[in-house]
Amino acid sequence: MAGAIDGNADVSEQIRRLVAERDGEALAGLLDPMPLSQALRELLLLAPDQRDQAFALVPAALAAELLEEAPNEIAVDLVERMEAERAAEIIDELDSDIQADVIGELDQDDADAILAEMDAEDAADVRRLAAYEDNTAGGLMVAEAFTFRESDTVGAVLRGLASEDDDFERYRGQHPYIVDENGHPIGVVSLRGLLTSKRGAKLTEIMSAPLTVRVATPLDELQDIFSEKPFLGLPVVETDGRLVGVVSRAAVDFAALERAESESLKLQGVVGDEVRSMPLLLRSRRRLAWLSANIVLNIMAASVISAYEETLAAVIAIAVFLPMVSDMSGCSGNQAVAVSMRELSLGLVRPVDAFRVWIKEASVGIINGIVLGILIGIVAWAWKGNPYLGLVIGAALAANTLIAVSIGGVVPLLLKRLGQDPAVASGPLLTIITDMAGFFLVLSLASAMMPLLV
Amino acid sequence: MAGAIDGNADVSEQIRRLVAERDGEALAGLLDPMPLSQALRELLLLAPDQRDQAFALVPAALAAELLEEAPNEIAVDLVERMEAERAAEIIDELDSDIQADVIGELDQDDADAILAEMDAEDAADVRRLAAYEDNTAGGLMVAEAFTFRESDTVGAVLRGLASEDDDFERYRGQHPYIVDENGHPIGVVSLRGLLTSKRGAKLTEIMSAPLTVRVATPLDELQDIFSEKPFLGLPVVETDGRLVGVVSRAAVDFAALERAESESLKLQGVVGDEVRSMPLLLRSRRRLAWLSANIVLNIMAASVISAYEETLAAVIAIAVFLPMVSDMSGCSGNQAVAVSMRELSLGLVRPVDAFRVWIKEASVGIINGIVLGILIGIVAWAWKGNPYLGLVIGAALAANTLIAVSIGGVVPLLLKRLGQDPAVASGPLLTIITDMAGFFLVLSLASAMMPLLV
Incomplete structure (x- = not known):
């Protein structure tokens, strides 16, 4: 039998062969016993046109299960590449809430073509469901009620x-x-x-x-x-x-x-539903979109350093500690962001609680700032043999830790109150502020104490 | 009526008053109509001993619902502070899988005291369930079968x-x-x-x-x-x-x-179940534990800069761009970490797919590295009027972007294969490598091209 599962043969190779042979039955026989995530993984490993063929060959019920398992954007892409009639056949196997999710994200033309192939009543249900907002009862419900x-x-x-x-x-x-x-x-x-x-x-x-x-x-x-x-x-x-x-x-x-x-x-800076089977240029472009915003913020932060080049030239050791202060404060701030995001999702804080959150974060920030400041101050002192350098770096890190956790804790709540997505913007906002503040603190303190540092 | 809900009065204030008056009935009447997350939020706002009293005053069924709503560690803390008899009464209201989760995390003495107060058969079930691993069928099941x-x-x-x-x-x-x-x-x-x-x-x-x-x-x-x-x-x-x-x-x-x-x-660097109602020193200590590991890594990275102080002294403009290169590469690497973590959780990659993931990431890394390198190179050139400075910074960022996405994409898979938790360690590992590589690339290129830069 062409499609018999051979424990030793490479499954991916077998799938490629069965697709090439247009043997839908054997392909289904191979994929069906696998966990869905594994079957999907195998199909996503195929080249896009092989993948399309695989979805065309297997029974509609299996194709529907695989679509349901796939991340939303992948499912939409797969459907867009199908013949409308075949797409309708597969979509018919899905629950109406999933149907609406998929149809709702298609181009209008693709959606209309598929809906035209569906049972009129089902198509009307899908149109109705697709009109509701995501993540509301309307967007999550099935149309069929008992x-x-x-x-x-x-x-x-x-x-x-x-x-x-x-x-x-x-x-x-x-x-x-x-x-x-x-x-x-x-x-x-x-x-x-x-x-x-x-x-x-x-x-x-x-x-x-x-x-x-x-x-x-x-x-x-x-x-x-x-x-x-x-x-x-x-x-x-x-x-x-x-x-x-x-x-x-x-x-x-x-x-x-x-x-x-x-x-x-x-x-972490990934906006959208990226998995690595997506086209290279799409993945690259999406990641760049977020990174380019970051470049601008980094240039703003760098301009702070640039303003103090004379100080740096006089005390070159400062340059060793600049990235450390900004990185450490960034980490402290990210911890505060993470806790705020979690408390928001648990409903334990609301945007109006910003002041209370700030008090809680500032308390941690003062303790951790002092501890980290002393640690890094001792390192700087020991390294360069100058206690005043230790004082400058330690004081700057301590103060910037307090700033970072305050910003990190409060910014997600403020973004939420402004109707912005705190997950996308909290990180970049945190980074720009803590970088600029960190560089300014280190360099201005160093300027002020210059005679003691050189 | 003492506990009547007054739309204008401050709910938190009312709760404090009812707790002080030991009026459990009115307190339950106030909390019951609220969504659980809101009721829990109000109780977590209380001072710890008031909170204990509130949990002692309300009916066991309500206390059980609140425990179930609370993050695990908070629930455990609340139970540890209760009288064993009261704790047993509340725990009795929970499903046996949740009972086992709570009991399994208590100190042995506390657990034994509470189990001794429970029905012998139920207690045996809980002991049995608590012995199974978390996130396995045994750890997630209820003991009662129909x-x-x-x-x-x-x-x-x-x-x-x-x-x-x-x-x-x-x-x-x-x-x-x-x-x-x-x-x-x-x-x-x-x-x-x-x-x-x-x-x-x-x-x-x-x-x-x-x-x-x-x-x-x-x-x-x-x-x-x-x-x-x-x-x-x-x-x-x-x-x-x-x-x-x-x-x-x-x-x-x-x-x-x-x-x-x-x-x-x-x-994001928060290990454990932190919410802001936990004791200050516990939150501070936990965050510091993760940050201190980061300090060591940062010192290692800084030592790279330190090794090139002469180069820096000669071309002080380099200091302006060092944090930018390390920060930008860190962001690119974090995107790769996030996509790997997601694909791991969806079952779309396995640890053995490291090479395939690397190819996919390297492709993005080459494109994004070139784009970001050109952008930042132009900025550096325009800023300092020296094309070679632009070349040094741009080339370093391009190369380091490739390194960062390679590390970021592959490290979570390798950690998983080694049985480590990729979520805890991927970020710090990524940071140390991309920082060191970024500093080294910028500074060694600058050293090599020194005559053209000064």
């Missing part, structure tokens, strides 16, 4: 649950919701209620009032609700009170994980 | 589901598992199977073979399984095949989120 009318009985629900209908899978984890004639959710029925009632009982007899969220409810609030309540899903209502979908615990957890990972990337 | 015998019928399950027993809540989202006389799981029954079968039907007639995981199955693998299968929980078996617990999708998602957040913190 709904019943006021006149329905327990038996109707049990028949729905027991049906072989594929759509049933989409209601996974949902409780039956009862909606009135205006589409407003008026009740929810527990599993226990269903099992302890007669089949002929009206749902309205055993229902309780449902907890609903609005389409605009943000991710943070959804996390709060799910951490307090045991529900696996929550009905989502439009501003007019109509039930328009259900947001699941799993979708909320997944969105929170994606957000945390993307913030971690951004804090 | 199990039935081979002789049981559909009716037995329905009676279990319908019972008012509080324990039922603990089985949330679990399917009924059938275990044989040795405790091995031999079947699982679907909801649909239950609803479409007669009450008298044997479970063995409608069960299918269960997918199980071992206690040692790591978090990554659990994420893979849950992303491929719709299950809300998976039965966990010991090495001898006995069913010992159930790991839920929610527990896996939550652990993945915690891991992502803790990695983001560590990449």
